[in-house]
Amino acid sequence: MAPFIPEGIVNPQLNLFFALLLGIGFGWVLEQAGFSSSRKLAGVFYGYDFVVLRVFFTAGVTAMVGLLFLSFMGWIDMSLVYINPTYLWSAIVGGVIMGFGFILGGYCPGTSIVAATVGKIDAMLFLLGAMLGMFVFGHFYNAWEPLYTGNFLGHPFIYETLGMPRSWFAFLLVMMAVVAFAVTQKIEDNVNDTPAEIIQQRPSYILQGSLLIIAIVAFLFLPEQRKSNARELSPQQLLAMVQDEKRYVDTEEAVYKILNEDRNFTLIDVRQADDYAHFSLPGAVHITADELLGRRYRDFFRDNNGKKVFYGFGESEAEKAWLTASRAGFENVYVLRGGLNGMFDTLFNGNDKPEDKNDLTEGFRVRFLTKARQMFLEGEAIKTEAAAPIPVRTIIELETPGGRGGC
Amino acid sequence: MKKISTLNHISILSFAFVAIVVIINLFTTNNYGRSNSAVVSMMQEDYLLNYHRLYSILSSGGNDYLFVDLRKEEVFEKGHLPNSVNIPMNELLERSHLRTLRRSGGKTLVLYADQEATAHSARYLLLSGGLDVPVKVMAGNYEMAVDVAVEVFQPAYAAFKDEKARFDYRRYMGGAAKSTEPAKPTGIIPEVSQQTLGAQGGC
Numbered sequence: 379m380a381p382f383i384p385e386g387i388v389n390p391q392l393n394l395f396f397a398l399l400l401g402i403g404f405g406w407v408l409e410q411a412g413f414s415s416s417r418k419l420a421g422v423f424y425g426y427d428f429v430v431l432r433v434f435f436t437a438g439v440t441a442m443v444g445l446l447f448l449s450f451m452g453w454i455d456m457s458l459v460y461i462n463p464t465y466l467w468s469a470i471v472g473g474v475i476m477g478f479g480f481i482l483g484g485y486c487p488g489t490s491i492v493a494a495t496v497g498k499i500d501a502m503l504f505l506l507g508a509m510l511g512m513f514v515f516g517h518f519y520n521a522w523e524p525l526y527t528g529n530f531l532g533h534p535f536i537y538e539t540l541g542m543p544r545s546w547f548a549f550l551l552v553m554m555a556v557v558a559f560a561v562t563q564k565i566e567d568n569v570n571d572t573p574a575e576i577i578q579q580r581p582s583y584i585l586q587g588s589l590l591i592i593a594i595v596a597f598l599f600l601p602e603q604r605k606s607n608a609r610e611l612s613p614q615q616l617l618a619m620v621q622d623e624k625r626y627v628d629t630e631e632a633v634y635k636i637l638n639e640d641r642n643f644t645l646i647d648v649r650q651a652d653d654y655a656h657f658s659l660p661g662a663v664h665i666t667a668d669e670l671l672g673r674r675y676r677d678f679f680r681d682n683n684g685k686k687v688f689y690g691f692g693e694s695e696a697e698k699a700w701l702t703a704s705r706a707g708f709e710n711v712y713v714l715r716g717g718l719n720g721m722f723d724t725l726f727n728g729n730d731k732p733e734d735k736n737d738l739t740e741g742f743r744v745r746f747l748t749k750a751r752q753m754f755l756e757g758e759a760i761k762t763e764a765a766a767p768i769p770v771r772t773i774i775e776l777e778t779p780g781g782r783g784g785c
Numbered sequence: 786m787k788k789i790s791t792l793n794h795i796s797i798l799s800f801a802f803v804a805i806v807v808i809i810n811l812f813t814t815n816n817y818g819r820s821n822s823a824v825v826s827m828m829q830e831d832y833l834l835n836y837h838r839l840y841s842i843l844s845s846g847g848n849d850y851l852f853v854d855l856r857k858e859e860v861f862e863k864g865h866l867p868n869s870v871n872i873p874m875n876e877l878l879e880r881s882h883l884r885t886l887r888r889s890g891g892k893t894l895v896l897y898a899d900q901e902a903t904a905h906s907a908r909y910l911l912l913s914g915g916l917d918v919p920v921k922v923m924a925g926n927y928e929m930a931v932d933v934a935v936e937v938f939q940p941a942y943a944a945f946k947d948e949k950a951r952f953d954y955r956r957y958m959g960g961a962a963k964s965t966e967p968a969k970p971t972g973i974i975p976e977v978s979q980q981t982l983g984a985q986g987g988c
Binding site: 585589592593596600604608620653657659660696698701705706718725754755 | 796803807811818820821824828875905949954955958
């Protein structure tokens with residue numbers, strides 16, 4: 379249901395409901411195309427009716443152009459689209475069995491269900507045979523498992539196998555379809571000896587055909603996916619942001635917010651998972667740079683409340699994550715200055731006394747850091763169980779950091 | 786005939802809708818040469834040039850490498866690595882500079898600056914712009930490179946990089962509440978490379 383489910387417009391839990399709707403629609407189209415009649419289906423082999431070819435080519439071309447469009451817009455995640463895996467032997471043997479069944483019964487599995495639904499007795503018998511076949515297959519699965527799973531080829535795409543770009547393959551297929559529509563119509567008319575007046579009165583599909591060709595030619599020149607979307611910042615904006623210092627959060631601010639358990643201050647650890655497991659700052663979450671564009675974190679980043687601060691060992695990893703997030707248009711993202719190393723250096727290797735006694739700001743800063751240091755070292759800052767929240771003032775006023783919860 | 790004209794109208798309208806959406810998108814997108822996720826995956830590659838490698842490049846002449854100095858022009862003039870061009874960070878996206886980088890003649894670019902993080906940002910921006918030349922980033926900064934890899938090579942810093950644990954963080958924070966005894970801040974890891982460099986270590 380792209381683009382509605384990926385963009386969060388439709389609840390994913392409605393998937394099955396839409397599957398039902400699509401299934402009913404599919405059955406309806408098959409029935410309307412006349413696929414509930416085995417004569418019509420067999421017609422393609424005798425040359426008197428090519429509606430099967432036309433319907434399936436139309437379906438394929440429509441789906442293909444639609445997918446090209448959706449993937450260009452970034453509305454569909456092609457990696458989530460299910461592709462039937464190819465097992466060469468089972469495909470060949472299964473194809474032969476299915477073709478044999480088609481000749482015998484005049485239906486393929488999908489059309490047999492459609493025909494059975496509209497009350498054709500032969501289709502019901504056909505379905506019964508299909509069920510029996512499934513039962514035999516399942517019951518003796520062990521016997522043909524090596525054949526069934528033999529020669530696994532993965533998920534090959536025809537255009538990859540042929541070594542051509544996706545859009546060129548789409549173009550060729552569309553041209554093939556258009557030519558096939560015209561040629562099969564001619565064959566049909568010859569076989570059926572259609573009177574000339576009827577051919578004259580037939581609606582012309584030249585407009586639709588040419589629009590389709592224009593569309594597919596346009597896709598030849600469009601990239602497979604847009605390189606950026608409207609939400610993203612421009613390279614120049616990013617460069618300007620890299621140059622100013624607004625993105626940095628200093629050690630003092632980070633320490634203050636950590637000690638106060640500020641809910642509007644989220645630390646994001648961008649290091650490897652095992653580094654995060656070994657040690658992380660109190661309350662930090664773990665999101666690496668390659669994960670942060672994922673759907674999982676979209677709501678988190680689009681929520682503009684409070685600061686989201688990236689940190690790594692140094693500044694580099696955090697900087698990368700910050701650039702990625704900023705380009706994606708996420709606001710309120712910051713970088714911890716100096717990373718963990720810089721923070722620990724300031725916090726634990728700093729002086730206990732200000733160098734210049736007359737500099738009040740510096741004196742204040744040093745006293746704050748000294749107290750914060752004591753709190754961290756003695757385990758005051760990291761509570762093992764919920765305690766009363768520490769009032770803001772106590773961080774600065776606390777004289778003896780004992781084990782009493784800061785009152 | 787009426788039925789056919791309805792069909793034609795529907796075809797034209799749907800085609801126009803798709804065309805308009807595509808055209809609007811072509812004009813509202815930014816001037817990027819690579820998608821964000823493509824750049825992110827390229828930023829996961831191992832592209833850091835450590836001082837050991839830098840030393841061997843410099844001592845062998847380094848003709849396959851073009852160093853890009855991202856610092857300001859006046860600092861560049863006071864001293865820079867051999868084979869380097871100066872592209873100050875604020876001019877990074879200027880056309881003339883991008884042309885220089887694109888036509889580096891098959892050389893690998895090595896970015897360096899005052900801070901390693903700046904060079905990483907520059908790599909991110911260049912790759913976003915669609916640059917197709919291999920781009921590496923020198924570990925640390927210029928001053929440090931001069932101290933440990935240009936004139937004399939100091940093996941202790943051979944594998945230095947910004948993103949490396951320099952403290953035993955858990956001794957300072959984390960779980961200390963469990964012990965009654967305050968932990969002592971003695972967990973500093975000396976800044977000596979733990980890596981064995983083998984025979985090519987340049988010593």
